[in-house]
Amino acid sequence: MSWETVIGLEIHVQLSTESKLFSGGSTGFGAEPNTHVDLIDMGLPGVLPVANRDAFYKAIRFGLATNAEINQTSSFDRKNYFYPDLPKGYQITQMAIPIVGKGSIKILVEGAEKIINITRAHLEEDAGKSIHDLFEGETGVDLNRAGTPLLEIVSEPEISNAKEAVAYFKAVKQLVTFLDICDGIMAQGSMRCDVNVSMKKTEDKELGTRAEIKNLNSFKFIEKAINFETERQIRIIESGESVVQETRLYDSIKNETRSMRSKEEANDYRYFPCPDLLPVVITDEELNEIKENLPELPEQKERRYISEANLEESEAKIISSSKTMANMFEEACLKTDDSKLVANWLVGDISALLNKDNIDIDESKLTSNNFGTLIERISDKTISGKIAKSVLEEVWESGNNVDDIIEDKGLVQIQDESLLESIASKIIEDNPGQVNAYKGGKDKLFGFFVGQVMKETQGKANPQSVNEILKKLLD
Amino acid sequence: MSIQYKTIKELASMLKGNDISNKELVEETYSLVKSNTHLNAFITLNEDAAIKKAEDLDKNPSYLSLSGIPIAQKDLFCTKDLRTTCGSNMLSNFIPPYSATVIENLENAGCISIGKTNMDEFAMGSSNETSFFGNVLNPWGDDLVPGGSSGGSAAAVAAGIVPAATGTDTGGSIRQPASLCGITGLKPTYGRISRWGMIAFASSLDQAGPMARTAEDCAIMLNEMCSHDLKDTTSLDEEIPDFTSDLSTSIKGLKIGIVKEFDLSQLDNDVVKVFEESKKHYESLGAEFVEISLPNISLSVPTYYVVAPAECSSNLSRFDGVKFGKRCDDPKNLEDLYIRTRSEGFGDEVKRRILIGSYVLSAGFYDAYYKKAQQVRRLIKNDFDNAFEKVDVIMSPTTRGAAFSAGSKGDDPIQMYLEDLFTIPANLAGLPALSIPNGMVDNKPIGLQLIGNFLQESKLLQVAHNFQISTDWHLKKPTEEIN
Numbered sequence: 001m002s003w004e005t006v007i008g009l010e011i012h013v014q015l016s017t018e019s020k021l022f023s024g025g026s027t028g029f030g031a032e033p034n035t036h037v038d039l040i041d042m043g044l045p046g047v048l049p050v051a052n053r054d055a056f057y058k059a060i061r062f063g064l065a066t067n068a069e070i071n072q073t074s075s076f077d078r079k080n081y082f083y084p085d086l087p088k089g090y091q092i093t094q095m096a097i098p099i100v101g102k103g104s105i106k107i108l109v110e111g112a113e114k115i116i117n118i119t120r121a122h123l124e125e126d127a128g129k130s131i132h133d134l135f136e137g138e139t140g141v142d143l144n145r146a147g148t149p150l151l152e153i154v155s156e157p158e159i160s161n162a163k164e165a166v167a168y169f170k171a172v173k174q175l176v177t178f179l180d181i182c183d184g185i186m187a188q189g190s191m192r193c194d195v196n197v198s199m200k201k202t203e204d205k206e207l208g209t210r211a212e213i214k215n216l217n218s219f220k221f222i223e224k225a226i227n228f229e230t231e232r233q234i235r236i237i238e239s240g241e242s243v244v245q246e247t248r249l250y251d252s253i254k255n256e257t258r259s260m261r262s263k264e265e266a267n268d269y270r271y272f273p274c275p276d277l278l279p280v281v282i283t284d285e286e287l288n289e290i291k292e293n294l295p296e297l298p299e300q301k302e303r304r305y306i307s308e309a310n311l312e313e314s315e316a317k318i319i320s321s322s323k324t325m326a327n328m329f330e331e332a333c334l335k336t337d338d339s340k341l342v343a344n345w346l347v348g349d350i351s352a353l354l355n356k357d358n359i360d361i362d363e364s365k366l367t368s369n370n371f372g373t374l375i376e377r378i379s380d381k382t383i384s385g386k387i388a389k390s391v392l393e394e395v396w397e398s399g400n401n402v403d404d405i406i407e408d409k410g411l412v413q414i415q416d417e418s419l420l421e422s423i424a425s426k427i428i429e430d431n432p433g434q435v436n437a438y439k440g441g442k443d444k445l446f447g448f449f450v451g452q453v454m455k456e457t458q459g460k461a462n463p464q465s466v467n468e469i470l471k472k473l474l475d
Numbered sequence: 476m477s478i479q480y481k482t483i484k485e486l487a488s489m490l491k492g493n494d495i496s497n498k499e500l501v502e503e504t505y506s507l508v509k510s511n512t513h514l515n516a517f518i519t520l521n522e523d524a525a526i527k528k529a530e531d532l533d534k535n536p537s538y539l540s541l542s543g544i545p546i547a548q549k550d551l552f553c554t555k556d557l558r559t560t561c562g563s564n565m566l567s568n569f570i571p572p573y574s575a576t577v578i579e580n581l582e583n584a585g586c587i588s589i590g591k592t593n594m595d596e597f598a599m600g601s602s603n604e605t606s607f608f609g610n611v612l613n614p615w616g617d618d619l620v621p622g623g624s625s626g627g628s629a630a631a632v633a634a635g636i637v638p639a640a641t642g643t644d645t646g647g648s649i650r651q652p653a654s655l656c657g658i659t660g661l662k663p664t665y666g667r668i669s670r671w672g673m674i675a676f677a678s679s680l681d682q683a684g685p686m687a688r689t690a691e692d693c694a695i696m697l698n699e700m701c702s703h704d705l706k707d708t709t710s711l712d713e714e715i716p717d718f719t720s721d722l723s724t725s726i727k728g729l730k731i732g733i734v735k736e737f738d739l740s741q742l743d744n745d746v747v748k749v750f751e752e753s754k755k756h757y758e759s760l761g762a763e764f765v766e767i768s769l770p771n772i773s774l775s776v777p778t779y780y781v782v783a784p785a786e787c788s789s790n791l792s793r794f795d796g797v798k799f800g801k802r803c804d805d806p807k808n809l810e811d812l813y814i815r816t817r818s819e820g821f822g823d824e825v826k827r828r829i830l831i832g833s834y835v836l837s838a839g840f841y842d843a844y845y846k847k848a849q850q851v852r853r854l855i856k857n858d859f860d861n862a863f864e865k866v867d868v869i870m871s872p873t874t875r876g877a878a879f880s881a882g883s884k885g886d887d888p889i890q891m892y893l894e895d896l897f898t899i900p901a902n903l904a905g906l907p908a909l910s911i912p913n914g915m916v917d918n919k920p921i922g923l924q925l926i927g928n929f930l931q932e933s934k935l936l937q938v939a940h941n942f943q944i945s946t947d948w949h950l951k952k953p954t955e956e957i958n
Contacts, residue, residue, distance in 0.1 A: 039573055043793045045566065045800075046553045046575060046672040048707050080789050080836070082813055089792020139809075141797065270836035272845055275678035275786055278708050 003237075005230050006207055007165050008157035008196040011172055012150045013182045014126065014189065015058045020147035021125045022049030022092065027149075029188050033131075033142035041147040043087030048276050051076070055149040056280060058181035059099045059123055060290050062151060065179055065297060066118055068103025070287065074122075075279040080270040084141050085128035093152075095271045097279070098122030100151075105175065107167040116168050117156040126150050145189075151181070157196065157207060162226035166219050169193060177323040180295055184323075184362065192217045197229045199237060208233075209243040213250050213257055225250040229257050301326055309339040315347050324361045324368070332372045336379035345375065349389060353396055365399030366392075373402040384463055387411050414461045417469065420453065423461075424469050427452045438474060446470065478503045480635035480952055483544050483692040490543045497529035497543040497587075504545040504589055507636040514612045516630040518550050519558045520590035528587050541699060542585030547631045547640035550591035551598055552578050552683070553672040561674045562594040562606040562624075565794045565801045565820035575672020576704045577641060577683050584699040589637055592627030596822045597791065598648055598676040600624050601894035602884065605824040610881055613656060614953040615919050619878040622652030622894075628686050629656040633953060639687035639696050643673060645680045646779050647873075647898025650910035653686055654873035654922025657912045657951055659939065660686040661693045664930050665905035666711035669704030675790040677783035678709075680902045689949055690911060690939035694718035697932060713930060721933050722940040727761030729938065732866035736772045737897065742875055746921060749914030750872050753923050753942070757870075760941055765866050769858040772900055774851050779899045780892060781835050781848035787825075788832025794820060827888065856904040859928075868938055869926040871897045873910040877919035897924055907932045911939045912948040920951060 020027055023040035040047045056074075063070045077095035100121035107114050128146035132139050153172060159165050173191060176182040183190050198210035213229060216222045228250075233243050247266070248257040296304070298320045305316035319329045325346060332342045350371075354361060374391060377383045383391065383406060391405050406412060414420060427449060428435055438445040453466045478486065478500060489495045495503075505522055525545070532543050553559050553571035560566045574582075582588060595605040603611040603626025611626040613619035614634040621630040625642030629652035632640050642649040644662035653660030661684045668683040675681060685696030697718045704710040733754075739747050754764060796802035796816030803819055806812035821829070835844035862869060875896060884890045901908035906926055913923035923942075927935040943949050 042798060044553075044571070044573075045559070045561070045569070045674040045793070046571070048671055050706065050708055078789050080792060082792065082795060084795075084797045084809065087793065087798060089795060090789050268838050270789070270833060270838075270841075272785060272789070272836050272841065276675075276709065 002202050003199050003234050004202050005161055005226070006157045006198045006200060006210075007159035007161070007226060009153075009155045009159065009165060009168060010194040010196075011153045011155075011169065012126075012192045012194075013062075013153060013172070013176050014191070015055050015149040015151055015181055016183050017052055017054045017058065017149055019052060021052050021055050021123065021149035023147055025147060031144055033140070033144060036144040037146065041087065041143055043089075049092060049274075051277060051280050052149060053280075055123055056099055056282060057286070057290055058149075058179075059121060059151050060282065060287065061179045061181055061294060062121055062153070062176065063100035063103060064291060064294055065175055066100075066103035066105050066121075068118065068121070069101030070282070071097055071099055071101055072282045072284075072287065073097070073279050074099040076274040076277045077271050078274045081267045083127065083130075084139065085130045085143070085146065087128065087143060087146055091125060091127065092274050092277070093124035094122035096273065099280075105168070105171050107164065107171045109164050109167045114164065116158050116164075116171075119154045119156055121151050121153045124150050124152055157198075162223040162230075165195065165226055166223050169219065169222060174298060174322065178295060178297055178326075186217050189217060193222065195222060195226060195229075197226060197233065198243070199230070199233045208237075209245050211243060211245070211257070212247050214247055214260065216250055221250055221252055224252070224255055225257055228255060232257065298326075305329070309333065309343070311339070311343050315343045318347050318351065319343060322361055328361075328368045328371050331368050332375040335372045335376040338379060341378065342375055345371075345392075349392055353392075364396065366395055367399075370395055370399075370402050377402065377406060381413055381415065381462060382406065383411055383413050384459070384461075386463075387413065387459055411460060414457050415465065417465055420457075420461055420465055421469050421473070423456050424449070424453055424466070424473055427456065428473055435474070446474070449474065479507055480688070481638055482688050483541070483638045483695050484689075486544055486638055487540075487542070491538075497532040498526060500543060501525050501529040501545060501587055501589070504637060507634075508589065511614075511634050511636055513617070514614060514630050514634060515609050516592055516611055516627040516634070516636070517547070517590045518560055518562070518593050518608045518627070521554075521557055521588050522590075524557070525587045525589055532585070537585055539583075539585035540695060541581060544586045544639070545589045545637050546581060546586040547590060547592045547628055547637045548578060548588050549625055549628050549641050549643055550594055551643050551674050552641060553674065554578055554588065554591065557588075557591065559591065559674070560608070561598070562596040562608060563820065563822070563825070564607040566674075567607065567801065569800050571672075573672065576669035576702065576706065577700050578672065580699050580702055581641070581696075586699075592625070592631055592640060594627055595624035595648075596825050597674070597787070598624040598643060598645055598681075599787070599824050599828055601647070601651055601891050602879070602881065603627065603652070604881060605822050607822060613878050615657065615878060616953075618880045619919065620655065620881050622655035622874075622878065624648040624652075625660075625686060626652050629653055629658060629660070632656070632658045632686050632688060635952065639685055639692050641683060641700070642686045643676075643681055643683050644898075644902065645676050645682075645783060646902050647895040649684045649686055650873050650898045650908060650922070650924060651894060653910040654912075654924075655878040655920070657920025657922075657949075657953070658686055658688055659690050659693050659909065659911050659943075659949060660684065661690075661697065661909040661932065661935070662901060662907065663697065663701070663932050664711070664907045665902075666709050667713075667907070667930070667932070668700050669702060669707045669710045671704055671706040671710075675786075677786040678790060679786060680779075680783060682902070690909070690936050690943055691719065691722055693909070694722060694936045694940075697936075711930075716933055718933050718936055721937045723944070724937055725761065726757075726938055726941045729757075729762040729868070730765050730866040731757060731762050731938075732765050732767040732862055732869040734772065734869060734871060735766050735768045736770070737871050739872070742872065743916065745916040746872060746876055749916060749921055750923070753913040754870075756942065756946060760945065767862040767866055767869065769855070769862060769900070771851060771854045771858050775855060775900045775903055776892060776896060778848045778851045778855070778903060779895070780831065781844050782852065782903075784828040784832030785836050785845050785848075786832070788829045788836065791821075791825070791829060796820070824888070852903050855900060859900070859904045859906060859926075863928040867928075867934060868931075871924045871926075873897060873922035873924040877916040877921045901926050905929070907935055909935050909939055911942060912951065913942070913946075914948060915951070920948070
């Protein structure tokens with residue numbers, strides 16, 4: 001019997017607004033507990049929410065970039081449940097009329113394109129954090145995150161396997177970072193997702209009973225959780241039992257999903273329109289302004305890199321695949337006329353290092369600024385390409401400043417031609433045998449002389465000058 | 476010279492003429508508070524701060540509209556550094572770190588906040604019998620309720636302790652106690668006065684307003700209470716007129732609507748007689764009466780008792796023992812913390828409404844109850860819109876009768892809910908409405924309700940003031956009647 005996996009994702013994207021969705025409280029990450037909390041975030045008696053328009057603008061950018069319907073009048077509802085890190089006893093969300101309606105996004109799985117339809121994307125406030133391991137026998141509550149704006153992006157159940165789910169998540173991440181509406185830093189919880197998984201027989205039209213796996217925050221966990229859950233459900237069905245509709249948690253240490261609560265235990269959220277907030281109306285002018293100022297998206301960048309910077313399609317694709325890499329490329333190109341040089345470094349050495357460490361460019365220690373300096377030093381011949389490789393390796397490990405490394409290690413390229421000529425003359429003098437052989441037609445020995453000069457100068461000699469000088473002296 | 480029963484206008488003139496200092500006025504007010512403690516009108520006094528503000532005013536006189544005027548604040552408005560209980564055990568220890576916009580507006584106009592007045596718990600009640608801090612007595616008789624929920628404010632004004640007080644009105648909580656205590660109370664258009672810092676009962680219905688001895692004083696108060704507040708998105712961005720400027724304009728030719736569907740035959744003869752006399756009086760002032768129809772008005776009470784509990788069930792969720800207010804002793808676990816904190820912290824009426832509200836919002840019931848109620852609300856609003864094409868104001872009794880005795884309706888919540896029969900429609904439609912004393916039944920005052928069109932508070936106050944300059948019902952004092 002053949003089974004099809006049916007997957008839908010709900011991705012929570014933390015929007016990078018200065019202040020919270022309904023208060024002036026700061027959204028900064030990593031502050032002391034309960035220091036980014038104002039009266040509204042605390043849900044004090046008598047306080048009222050005021051919607052942050054910037055959150056709407058950011059949500060609309062996402063809607064426009066996914067060709068979605070934008071609801072110029074959208075409204076807020078209350079989702080009622082009790083939890084200590086939910087200060088008001090309800091979450092304000094958009095249940096009835098979300099700001100972003102139906103849209104779609106293109107994903108790339110092993111070279112093949114697939115369209116994933118998006119059901120809706122709505123604004124809601126994040127909850128605080130409960131801290132269970134800091135106080136003996138007690139739970140702490142940190143409300144810094146309470147009220148942070150989230151865009152919840154709900155996909156149609158059109159994803160067929162774990163790889164597609166990861167590709168979809170990556171595509172959303174790429175988009176929101178390019179749109180500059182989320183920093184995409186998953187380690188800080190800027191993007192999290194709930195995954196709905198169900199199984200059906202290939203010939204069936206109806207979807208099977210689904211389980212929802214809550215709160216996954218890395219590509220790796222999404223993939224592993226889906227694979228585990230798929231196998232679990234197939235095992236259940238094939239043993240003649242039925243999958244239970246429930247919420248499950250993924251345990252990354254044991255690599256398994258566990259039941260959190262069943263459908264019967266699920267909350268009745270008693271949704272109703274939030275009477276404290278009028279519907280938010282986005283004017284045509286506002287919508288047009290957002291359209292006109294929409295940041296350049298990956299595909300547009302790719303085309304521009306090919307036409308303006310003369311990159312190969314393959315190079316342009318790699319560089320435009322992430323916001324960070326595209327920024328590195330564009331900033332470094334300001335430091336040199338040789339865009340090909342910049343592309344070669346990104347697609348070559350840097351991509352190789354990323355693959356070796358199996359990390360994302362955002363996670364590396366190489367900053368855009370430092371990369372720009374590296375390119376500048378190659379371009380102005382302060383260091384040779386070969387030295388640059390060793391500098392890059394050091395930056396990769398330590399994150400230190402390129403200019404400091406060059407200075408500390410004395411790596412400045414020797415440009416002084418008379419100095420290089422005297423070194424070359426001495427090498428020729430010291431190696432009469434090789435000179436004779438070379439002159440006798442063993443051309444390959446030219447490399448030997450270059451190598452000797454490089455050895456003598458600890459690799460700092462300008463290779464082009466060395467070539468010219470040796471040719472002059474030997475030929 | 477006694478300050479008891481003086482109006483804002485009279486006190487301001489005494490202060491201006493140096494007949495009394497700011498400090499003397501405040502001290503005399505507190506001696507009135509203390510000689511009337513049996514009324515239980517106040518939960519918390521603000522004596523030290525009030526005297527200090529009065530002393531400052533004596534040193535540096537200011538001539539703002541409410542400079543030095545003692546005002547009582549309903550204990551539902553957050554007052555910075557001054558305990559705010561909302562009449563509940565749940566908040567019996569709550570000291571807000573901020574003040575409501577209404578409080579700031581009034582204090583910025585120079586008023587002196589005397590203290591926080593008793594009220595039905597979380598404003599849920601019509602007799603002030605649900606307060607954790609005990610019943611408030613009606614100055615017109617110790618066995619009588621003052622009405623609710625703004626019962627403490629009404630009693631403090633009726634006893635002549637303060638010339639005016641703040642109240643809030645979700646289904647009649649200003650107008651009904653005003654009627655039962657023989658004072659004037661106005662519920663403005665929804666959105667006229669900011670709700671920032673008002674502890675929410677039913678957000679789409681709650682509205683603050685003034686309670687005073689005269690319509691003129693209500694106008695003076697309203698001038699200061701209104702503002703367009705960016706902290707409240709439901710606050711109206713509308714021009715705020717000087718509500719005192721048209722008070723004395725003649726009402727000749729005014730069209731007053733009488734609601735066909737309000738069946739007065741069910742009321743006591745005496746109540747109907749008072750109402751009919753007021754109609755005659757208005758006719759003598761040149762007003763005309765027009766019968767109007769509000770076809771859906773009979774659905775008001777059931778609609779209200781779906782919408783208000785629904786919103787309250789959600790608004791009161793924040794009282795969970797986690798962050799502020801009461802927390803039960805030694806909770807065993809999270810569920811125990813929630814259950815015991817809320818069981819101990821809330822009184823029966825609040826619990827009843829949370830239960831009703833949670834029920835009507837539940838999955839499977841939402842469409843039948845809450846959604847349907849909101850649709851009916853729209854119909855009621857439309858009925859009023861149609862009526863106001865024909866009339867300037869709508870008139871009815873404020874209450875079904877005069878003050879009743881404590882405990883007389885205690886076991887039957889429906890009887891209590893019907894107290895608000897005439898007042899609820901204005902809340903559902905968001906319209907301004909006021910109550911003025913218009914007669915006596917069994918030596919107890921009773922009130923007349925006037926409902927105005929959207930933003931027409933000036934018109935209402937004008938119609939009320941015209942009545943008051945030609946009658947003396949609002950001048951009756953409980954001590955004189957009783958002695």
